[in-house]
Amino acid sequence: MKKSGIIEQIENGKMSIKESFRLLNNNNNLALKQHRVNSNSKKKIQEIKAKLDRLVGLDKLKRLVNELEAFVKIQQKRQENQLATEPLVMHMIFKGNPGTGKTTIARIFGKLFKELGLLSEGHLKEVERADLVGEYIGHTAQKTKDAIEDALGGILFIDEAYSLARGGVRDFGKESIDALVKGMEDNRDDLVIILAGYPQEMENFLNTNPGLSSRFPIKVHFEDYTLDELIEIAELMLEEREYELSQAAKSRLYKILAEKRRKAGPEKGNARTVRNLIERAIRIQATRVVEKEKIFRKDLMKIEPEDFED
Known part of the structure; x- marks a missing residue:
């Protein structure tokens, strides 16, 4: 409640002076609590970035993190100032050979997005084809939906994602892709999906499904280490x-x-x-x-x- 409203209620005899002091004190405590949360988030963001900086190589990823952090903060500021904002779509494609840091970076992104206010939990749910594709009609949609439910509030990381499109038109992999797209739409405010795999296979996978590619605006290539x-x-x-x-x-x-x-x-x-x-x-x-x-x-x-x- 605003201070002017409190004074008005005292003057109208609807609130005692003792009650007004208690309410003002509660409001001040709430403001202090919010300030501590913000300060704590800033500290955690710095810790996450420091951990990222300690990783060998990955220079492009480190620049991307700075870009994403700046983009999120500016969009939030624009919203506060009632300006048009860009949609915060953070779904990603990770292309790289095994051992190039894809899962490590995904886990760091989850923690970072939580502190930036984009995700409520920030955990990583790692799956592959067998976790998403069933053996009979209707089974796949439910398995994929369950994986999405487990990932809500965090990141759903699908390794070797191109395997979802390997079986041809009668394969249940397409059903999983359709369920993933629906899950992305239904949970756009609290879910990030990352498709990962070998560079060439991921490129072929996206070329065969241009509609899917457009839903993943951030594409990252993980270079092999020297x-x-x-x-x-x-x-x-x-x-x-x-x-x-x-x-x-x-x-x-x-x-x-x-x-x-x-x-x-x-x-x-x-x-x-x-x-x-x-x-x-x-x-x-x-x-x-x-x-x-x-x-x-x-x-x-x-x-x-x-x-x-x-």
């Missing part, structure tokens, strides 16, 4: 676990990654491959160190070349 970036990722992974690479081990890991990429292509030489190699090296290091008669702190931390198998 070998130097992969070594940096490895060092960060080890640092989090309180391990470190010796110089010889770093050279060994570089050669292994280069060989994997030469033989199998970038999809076998990204961050996921690095994580598998690091976790394996830690286990092998444990079997090497446990045999020592006396174990020092540096022995527990150091990863050596012999800890990386061929």
Whole structure:
């Protein structure tokens, strides 16, 4: 209630002075609470962006985050000033090889959008074809609807989304796509859908369904990491676990990654491959160190070349 309204009620004998002080105090507390929520959101946004900045590479994604944050804030300001606003449609296409950071970025986006007020929960619901497509008529629509329900308030992340269109005209994948489109329309204010997959397959998928492509205004290509970036990722992974690479081990890991990429292509030489190699090296290091008669702190931390198998 406005202060002038309170004074008017006191003058008309409808409210005591004691009651007016209580109401004013409640209003002041509410204003302070709202200020704390806003300040808390700003702090969390900075923490989320700092976490993003610590990720290796992904420069285009980091710029996109700044653009999205600025766009949302300006649209909110325009709305406050009764100006025309652009629709906040945040559905996205992520194209990239495995291990290029797609799921990690989707999870960060969920948290960011929650703090920006675009999503109520900010969680990530990760699904693939088997979670959406059923085995008989009507089953698919219900499975897709259930996935959307679970994702409401957050992000529905569909990996290898192109597989929904692989089975031809009689396949139930098309039914799932139709249910997704309906879910996007029905829940436009509290749901973001991200379709993800290999670059070429996603491109072919979107070319066969131009109507679907237009519903996803944000399209992001995830570049493969360079070998130097992969070594940096490895060092960060080890640092989090309180391990470190010796110089010889770093050279060994570089050669292994280069060989994997030469033989199998970038999809076998990204961050996921690095994580598998690091976790394996830690286990092998444990079997090497446990045999020592006396174990020092540096022995527990150091990863050596012999800890990386061929």
